[in-house]
Amino acid sequence: MDTETFFRELKHDISAYADSKAELLKLNAYERTGKVISVLSYSLVLLILAFFLTLFLFIALAFFLSDLLHSMGAGFVIVAILYLLIICGLVLYRERFRTFVLNTVIAALTANENNKNEDEATNEHNSAGEVAGT
16 A cells, blocks of 8 residues: 555545544534423423412412401402512522522533433443453
């Protein structure tokens, strides 16, 4: 094999490697985007369900307080004050709340990746044992 052929094959191999690496990066980006979208959509569904649950519970509480106080307006005013207290609490602790949400999303994304890496390590260990055993 002459030098020219060697370098031509080397150039072909390097370009094939670069193309494969670019394809792998693109597929990894697709996978991460898919994970983010799935976590966000799941969280959105849970958020909507929690919103309606809270709404109906507070309406039920307002009617219950209205019966206790014999005044429809008083029951709903008390519930409105409860809502204002909750909103004030969220505004006061917004950084802590943002950090909690961010950490939860990151944990959800990395937990899936850690499980995948552990599965790959287990499969590699099992396949190595099978080769050694034969």
